[in-house]
Amino acid sequence: MRFDLTASRFVETDERPDAWAVIGAERALRWRELATEAEAWAQRARTYGFAADVPVIVRGHKEAAFFVAMAGALLLGAPFVPVDTIYPDERMQRIASTLGARTYYDAQGDRFVALNGEPAQAQTAANSPPASAPQPLREKQLAYVLFTSGTTGEPKGVQIGRESVAALVEWMAADFALGDAPVFLNQAPFSFDLSMYEVFGTLSLGGTAVLASRSLTAQGATFLATLARHGLTTWVSTPSFAQQLLLNPQFSAEGLPALKTFLFCGEVLPVGLARQLRQRFPAARIVNTYGPTEATVATTWIVVDDAVLAQHARLPIGYAKRDAEVFVEDGELCIAGAHVMRGYLNREDLNAARMFTRHGVRAFRTGDLGAVEGGGLLFCHGRIDDQIKMGGYRIELMEIDSALRALPGVSSAAAVPLRRPDGSVARLVAFVATGADDGRLPGALHDWKSLLAARLPSYMIPSELLACRALPVSVNFKIDRAQLAQDYRDAHFKTQRQHGA
Ligand code: AMP
Numbered sequence: 254m255r256f257d258l259t260a261s262r263f264v265e266t267d268e269r270p271d272a273w274a275v276i277g278a279e280r281a282l283r284w285r286e287l288a289t290e291a292e293a294w295a296q297r298a299r300t301y302g303f304a305a306d307v308p309v310i311v312r313g314h315k316e317a318a319f320f321v322a323m324a325g326a327l328l329l330g331a332p333f334v335p336v337d338t339i340y341p342d343e344r345m346q347r348i349a350s351t352l353g354a355r356t357y358y359d360a361q362g363d364r365f366v367a368l369n370g371e372p373a374q375a376q377t378a379a380n381s382p383p384a385s386a387p388q389p390l391r392e393k394q395l396a397y398v399l400f401t402s403g404t405t406g407e408p409k410g411v412q413i414g415r416e417s418v419a420a421l422v423e424w425m426a427a428d429f430a431l432g433d434a435p436v437f438l439n440q441a442p443f444s445f446d447l448s449m450y451e452v453f454g455t456l457s458l459g460g461t462a463v464l465a466s467r468s469l470t471a472q473g474a475t476f477l478a479t480l481a482r483h484g485l486t487t488w489v490s491t492p493s494f495a496q497q498l499l500l501n502p503q504f505s506a507e508g509l510p511a512l513k514t515f516l517f518c519g520e521v522l523p524v525g526l527a528r529q530l531r532q533r534f535p536a537a538r539i540v541n542t543y544g545p546t547e548a549t550v551a552t553t554w555i556v557v558d559d560a561v562l563a564q565h566a567r568l569p570i571g572y573a574k575r576d577a578e579v580f581v582e583d584g585e586l587c588i589a590g591a592h593v594m595r596g597y598l599n600r601e602d603l604n605a606a607r608m609f610t611r612h613g614v615r616a617f618r619t620g621d622l623g624a625v626e627g628g629g630l631l632f633c634h635g636r637i638d639d640q641i642k643m644g645g646y647r648i649e650l651m652e653i654d655s656a657l658r659a660l661p662g663v664s665s666a667a668a669v670p671l672r673r674p675d676g677s678v679a680r681l682v683a684f685v686a687t688g689a690d691d692g693r694l695p696g697a698l699h700d701w702k703s704l705l706a707a708r709l710p711s712y713m714i715p716s717e718l719l720a721c722r723a724l725p726v727s728v729n730f731k732i733d734r735a736q737l738a739q740d741y742r743d744a745h746f747k748t749q750r751q752h753g754a
Pocket of ligand 1: 401446447517518519520521522541542543544545546547550570619621633635636642646647
């Protein structure tokens with residue numbers, strides 16, 4: 254079986270309906286079971302007021318039920334809004350208020366829950382539609398809405414239409430050579446668009462998604478043995494995640510004998526990693542893809558083979574996919590195509606600044622610095638703004654600044670990335686201006702990590718907090734993060750020298 258995304262229904266194919274569709278953290282589902290459960294889920298969601306174009310938040314972490322809910326939402330025509338449990342409650346509440354949502358689906362408890370904490374009210378034959386019935390979005394025929402870090406402190410909702418998802422799966426089928434019924438690693442949380450490769454790849458190609466929870470991936474050997482047991486063919490992750498696994502000797506062609514493809518996206522693919530993977534998996538294809546969430550997972554691609562590795566000290570992001578145009582305007586990479594989002598939800602200011610029309614199709618300014626060589630080979634040279642990638646996570650530093658400023662006694666604040674020589678971010682430190690001269694944190698800030706954790710996901714919490722009298726500003730009166738990074742390094746260098754290191 255497979256899921257026909259154009260007709261929005263499950264269809265029978267030659268593939269056996271008893272083939273595995275989803276291997277979840279708590280249970281596994283065969284294709285027939287996925288189809289039955291997704292239909293039942295859609296019926297249930299209807300009783301809570303969900304319908305076509307009404308967004309439905311799905312919250313959880315790698316449960317088979319999470320996958321069922323996404324398929325059920327597609328059947329219903331309701332855009333799904335995936336929220337991993339890595340997001341704290343407060344962040345989910347802010348997402349819900351942007352959507353105007355009052356109820357969400359909790360995949361861990363397999364239940365619909367009201368956002369005010371009360372039990373969600375279902376409609377029965379005896380009562381009228383619930384007073385809290387959720388409202389449809391202005392944009393119609395969306396597949397999903399994905400929230401990414403936002404500069405104002407509020408996550409921003411990227412609205413992806415069904416036509417964009419159709420373009421994604423056509424591209425995957427035409428160019429990725431994944432074979433029949435590929436078995437995908439799904440490691441990225443569903444709230445990150447990288448995971449949409451596996452969701453829509455599995456559904457459209459009649460494959461299998463192996464959902465790897467954080468607790469499973471933390472057990473290197475068991476994790477790899479699980480992937481081998483399910484006959485993994487397609488590895489999808491950020492380069493950072495694959496890099497960690499190199500420590501494990503089982504991460505090799507012997508350990509994962511069915512693996513044919515590495516599909517990377519989300520951050521720079523380091524040459525060193527690609528070389529090591531070529532050695533460990535000589536027969537596997539390594540595909541580097543690039544693109545922002547705002548353009549449905551990825552837009553450019555290149556197969557990184559030995560010839561590409563021999564030619565480039567820093568890997569290119571490849572060529573525009575078949576139905577997209579990528580060009581450089583004032584040094585910035587711009588993308589046009591049907592896979593570009595419909596816009597950020599309720600953010601007309603951002604839409605006006607970042608979106609435009611090119612030859613009659615939607616186009617988006619990425620904020621990435623880029624270059625193009627003859628023949629259309631593209632390169633990404635980092636960001637124009639204060640967005641960073643750390644361990645594969647997309648982070649707006651200004652969102653952290655905003656959470657820091659909400660701490661007691663803090664007048665201004667800045668999150669500062671500390672970079673490795675190759676430019677990748679090793680960790681974040683934060684500076685807060687408290688007016689004090691001695692550099693010590695005031696008592697009210699002793700618990701700063703848990704105060705921040707109420708609002709930010711763990712990967713956005715800086716590893717250190719330093720107090721200072723005032724923060725340095727650059728010529729344009731913005732907080733000078735580069736100066737702060739330099740101050741931090743100088744202070745550490747001094748301490749090391751004092752300790753004779
Ligand atoms: P996200 O929306 O989380 O997919 O992040 C998109 C951003 O990640 C892009 O705008 C780039 O800055 C960066 N990025 C994604 N893929 C790559 C890649 N293959 N090489 C370099 N940077 C990338």
